[in-house]
Amino acid sequence: MTTTHAIRFDQHGGPEVLQWREQELADPGPGQVLLRQEAIGLNFIDVYHRTGLYPQPLPGSLGGEAAGVIEAVGPGVEGFAVGDRVGYCTGAPGAYAQRRVVPVAPLIKLPDDIAFEVAAASLLKGLTAYYLLHRTRALKAGDVALFHAAAGGVGLIAGQMARSLGATLIGTAGSAAKCALALENGYAHAIDYVQDDFVTRVKDLTAGRGVPVVYDSIGRDTWERSLACLQPFGLMVSFGNASGAVPPIKLTDLAAAGSLYVTRPTLGTHMADPVVKQQMADALFALIRSGQVKIHINQRYPLAEAAQAHRDLEARKTIGSTVLLP
The missing domain is CATH 3.90.180.10 (Medium-chain alcohol dehydrogenases, catalytic domain)
Known part of the structure; x- marks a missing residue:
């Protein structure tokens, strides 16, 4: 004992x-x-x-x-x-x-x-960033994506990882200081969601097209607006619930928003082998x-x-x- x-x-x-x-x-x-x-x-x-x-x-x-x-x-x-x-x-x-x-x-x-x-x-956060950016929706040079909580543990690693891939990440964070930190760690753009509407800013940054993928660990508070940032056939990657559980999903809403895809991946599944x-x-x-x-x-x-x-x-x-x- x-x-x-x-x-x-x-x-x-x-x-x-x-x-x-x-x-x-x-x-x-x-x-x-x-x-x-x-x-x-x-x-x-x-x-x-x-x-x-x-x-x-x-x-x-x-x-x-x-x-x-x-x-x-x-x-x-x-x-x-x-x-x-x-x-x-x-x-x-x-x-x-x-x-x-x-x-x-x-x-x-x-x-x-x-x-x-x-x-x-770094193990949980880094391997989460890895499976998100390399396996759930494999980013490549020239790709653009939105990543919430950019100044968090996963977010800071994801920004650097995306930069190493040549991809462009748009991040959101809750203060000017956190946005500055995100920019120092690989993000091409950082949106202070306290001061700005991130949907409008994402559309501005993408000439109205939106992004092909959103990585969202916030959950309830960002869910609907995250969907609004996606371009047709875009992928919503929900991997956390920091603000609370995501509300029930109506499949017809995904259809109306442009034939969107949604996934809820877990690290355990990706590391089972x-x-x-x-x-x-x-x-x-x-x-x-x-x-x-x-x-x-x-x-x-x-x-x-x-x-x-x-x-x-x-x-x-x-x-x-x-x-x-x-």
Whole structure:
């Protein structure tokens, strides 16, 4: 048995439900490892789990992204050994912990030149940006797209990734400072949605045509206006619900707007094949190593102060990536 501390909650609700508790861990079983976590990623999906938008059994735990060192391996584990540096960004919640027992299936091997904080800040966000721009709607040189939350963790990586592809991204953000940050990170245009109507600005920037694809993690507040930004046969990529769940879709609205397409992809689906998972991670590490993608870790919180990190995240006070440190 191993003693550790972790964030737990007994009921869904606001950040105040999060509690710092001591807990006992059993030894790793077949196909499992004991991981000492060095850095943990903060992501909006953690809020969905805490509030119950994405329900899970109670008492609950949070977090799907972390990086650390394997301290023990269970029976039958192959390909991983004590001392290996690994990270993960899929699987059951529970990353908000100093140590945890995890199955090897979601683990990704980390190169020695990728720091733990960088891995914890980039695996979920970077691989999300990768599957959006490379696999869901593969952008190429000359393509134009709209990307909401351009100054967020996924958004800043997506902007740099699009620039490396030669594609043009139009971003939206909630302040002049965030728009400036987006422009510094690969966006060709940045729209302050507090000051400007982004539909009008997108149409102005595209000579009235609109864009062939919108990447939207905001959800309810931007849904209808995002559809209005699409040109005929355009693709709406909904990959988050930061403002709340998307309202029910009427297929006739998609027809009337120009035979539009809608998809709701997930990272887990794209990484279900372990070979593809490591290939995607290696491609992300190569972009980081080359300097084409820089990971902006702008907030660090002690893990025990996860509630404050959630408050700041929901208030949209955070910029770029945030890590929790055990």
